[in-house]
Amino acid sequence: MNDMNPNPGHATPVLPDAQTVTQVTHWTDELFSFRVTRPASLRFRSGEFVMIGLMGDPDPKTGRAKPILRAYSIASPAWDDELEFYSIKVQDGPLTSRLQHVKPGDQIILRPKPVGTLVHDALLPGKRLWFFSTGTGFAPFASLLREPETWENYDEVIVTHTCRNLSDLEYGRRIVEALRADELIGELIGDKLKYYPTTTREDSPTVGRITDRLRDGSAFADLGVEHIASETDRAMVCGSLAFNLEMKEVLEGFGLEEGANSDPKHYVIEKAFVD
Structure with missing residues (x-):
């Protein structure tokens, strides 16, 4: 067809x-x-x-x-x-x-x-950047992960991607795994990158919604990192409307404020959707 x-x-x-x-x-x-x-x-x-x-x-x-x-x-x-x-x-x-x-x-x-709002200009300077996505919401982060500015601006970049099944993670996994071999940014990455995929339907090494794992602290324990704090952490969010609203609640619970191109703050959310 x-x-x-x-x-x-x-x-x-x-x-x-x-x-x-x-x-x-x-x-x-x-x-x-x-x-x-x-x-x-x-x-x-x-x-x-x-x-x-x-x-x-x-x-x-x-x-x-x-x-x-x-x-x-x-x-x-x-x-x-x-x-x-x-x-x-x-x-x-x-x-x-x-x-x-x-x-x-x-x-x-x-x-x-x-x-769009998922751009570096919409965030205040920070030490650690989080990418939170579900499903095809990984797309803008596929762009940002291959952008040198991402690795020049932050000491650590944590990529989370939540899908129903393991096969749904494949696109993002391949991009993440290829980053260190990238001729343009590979040397910039070093040990800055942490990847945290989770599934909600199929069994996998990490099962559960990222919002739940942030609330109960298991995501931080799994990653071996400190909890999110407004002094150090910046975040970008892209997923379903329900996910975006829940992440907004979670991040603001950690003291982060939502930013925009005209008013940079601690986190930003993409509000555009496909059918």
């Missing part, structure tokens, strides 16, 4: 703000990532998101099709020549039901106006 060309035998139409898919990887039945060409004019900060999408079906009355667009965090770092995205597959989702079928050579729509 190829949603990009609904008329077999006809040339694929050129889309507005079109970029070409260069690579697609299906990690599970519900998760996939893909890379696309990068507009020459696009400048963004690692951790930001853009609007991407496909053309919808033509309107029966007018015959015109409208684009279906959603906010997607850019998973590749700001220095990459291409753009990478990490997505769920929703069979009846307006966009992902189509997007999951793209192949190299297909086109997607990309609006080159990056925005």
